[in-house]
Amino acid sequence: MRLRNSLTGKKEVFTARGNHVSMYVCGVTPYDITHLGHAFTYTHFDVLVRYLRYRGYGVTYVQNLTDIDDDILRKAKELGQDWRALGEKNGDRFLRDMKWLGNLQPDLYPRATDVMPDIINLTKDLLEKGWAYENNGSVYFKVYSYKDFGRLSKLPEDQWLIIANERGNHPKDPNKRNPIDFVLWQAAKEGEPSWPSPWGLGRPGWHVECSVMCMKFLGRTVDIKGGGRDLIFPHHECSLAQCECVTGQTLARYWIHTGMVRYRGEKMSKSLGNMVFVKDLKGLGTNATRLCLLNHHYGRTWEFDEAVKKKASEQAEFFQEVWRRQSGDGNRLTIEPYEQSFHDAMADDLDIPAALSSLQHLASDILSDSSRDVSDAKGLLNRACSILGLEMRYGGWK
Numbered sequence: 360m361r362l363r364n365s366l367t368g369k370k371e372v373f374t375a376r377g378n379h380v381s382m383y384v385c386g387v388t389p390y391d392i393t394h395l396g397h398a399f400t401y402t403h404f405d406v407l408v409r410y411l412r413y414r415g416y417g418v419t420y421v422q423n424l425t426d427i428d429d430d431i432l433r434k435a436k437e438l439g440q441d442w443r444a445l446g447e448k449n450g451d452r453f454l455r456d457m458k459w460l461g462n463l464q465p466d467l468y469p470r471a472t473d474v475m476p477d478i479i480n481l482t483k484d485l486l487e488k489g490w491a492y493e494n495n496g497s498v499y500f501k502v503y504s505y506k507d508f509g510r511l512s513k514l515p516e517d518q519w520l521i522i523a524n525e526r527g528n529h530p531k532d533p534n535k536r537n538p539i540d541f542v543l544w545q546a547a548k549e550g551e552p553s554w555p556s557p558w559g560l561g562r563p564g565w566h567v568e569c570s571v572m573c574m575k576f577l578g579r580t581v582d583i584k585g586g587g588r589d590l591i592f593p594h595h596e597c598s599l600a601q602c603e604c605v606t607g608q609t610l611a612r613y614w615i616h617t618g619m620v621r622y623r624g625e626k627m628s629k630s631l632g633n634m635v636f637v638k639d640l641k642g643l644g645t646n647a648t649r650l651c652l653l654n655h656h657y658g659r660t661w662e663f664d665e666a667v668k669k670k671a672s673e674q675a676e677f678f679q680e681v682w683r684r685q686s687g688d689g690n691r692l693t694i695e696p697y698e699q700s701f702h703d704a705m706a707d708d709l710d711i712p713a714a715l716s717s718l719q720h721l722a723s724d725i726l727s728d729s730s731r732d733v734s735d736a737k738g739l740l741n742r743a744c745s746i747l748g749l750e751m752r753y754g755g756w757k
């Protein structure tokens with residue numbers, strides 16, 4: 360199997376260390392409800408887990424919940440709600456949406472607030488080894504002390520600050536030596552939750568939360584680390600820097616990133632008001648919604664529109680019709696070429712659109728001649744659908 364590794368920009372042959380694969384996917388900050396961009400990312404990683412298990416690997420899949428960070432505190436303040444209650448409510452909604460989408464539960468689902476002592480230990484380690492500095496109760500990573508910073512995103516240095524500032528960096532923080540330095544521990548602010556630390560009361564930075572959850576549950580080197588493409592910089596770049604400086608080991612062997620979902624010509628965003636939520640698609644049904652997502656390669660950015668919905672609904676109907684088709688007692692429909700092309704596509708950087716296209720041809724062939732024995736063909740369709748998380752049932756789809 361080959362996967363495109365964001366670190367090298369190339370499709371690489373995937374090799375496991377033994378029979379086991381560890382995978383960490385950055386989870387949501389539960390300050391709002393699940394939109395189609397989240398659904399796209401987590402559904403593709405769900406299929407990756409299913410496919411790796413199908414190929415015989417044991418997979419440990421960890422997805423975190425960032426239950427304390429700037430976004431959730433800001434939103435809780437806006438709404439006049441307790442940040443914990445807001446996180447609980449949206450975290451539960453997220454899990455319900457993922458379940459409705461047919462995504463398997465990750466094996467572990469840690470929260471940032473569960474790992475405070477580990478976050479403090481990593482920060483201490485970075486300070487002791489000279490990669491970080493403390494100022495007025497806050498601790499920062501010295502970006503320019505790590506000569507390989509920028510290795511993952513490959514962004515030119517003059518873009519670092521511009522993009523980081525759009526994504527949560529506080530360049531004017533007076534405690535920083537350099538505006539690009541990122542926060543590991545931030546001193547408590549009035550009205551914000553805080554935890555005790557060797558530097559006084561405070562709370563962790565986002566990048567260190569995720570890095571700690573990844574290394575605590577999956578070890579210093581994880582096989583696959585991923586998330587949406589907008590996490591490459593600064594989030595994953597900073598995670599890589601702080602972890603590799605502390606451990607001297609590779610943080611992730613394969614970095615996998617999903618494309619963005621656009622709507623009405625723009626990336627979905629709250630400020631533009633062009634968000635589509637999973638709850639808006641419930642009328643379509645699980646399989647058709649999943650097909651809306653899986654008809655697009657995980658690595659590409661795509662546009663959600665009525666044509667995408669229509670195509671997915673028709674596909675879901677079509678597969679349903681095939682499933683209802685009774686087998687004849689004539690010649691057996693040959694399935695081997697379809698099976699081969701399905702697996703070739705899946706093994707080629709998880710090309711699910713191509714894999715679905717071979718299933719579509721198989722389905723057409725099943726319907727084309729009512730006298731044929733199609734029991735093997737329906738068996739193949741069923742196996743392939745279960746790898747894709749599409750549920751086939753007598754009497755119709757979900």
Ligand SMILES: [Zn+2]
Pocket residue numbers: 384385386569570594
């Ligand atoms: Zn993360």
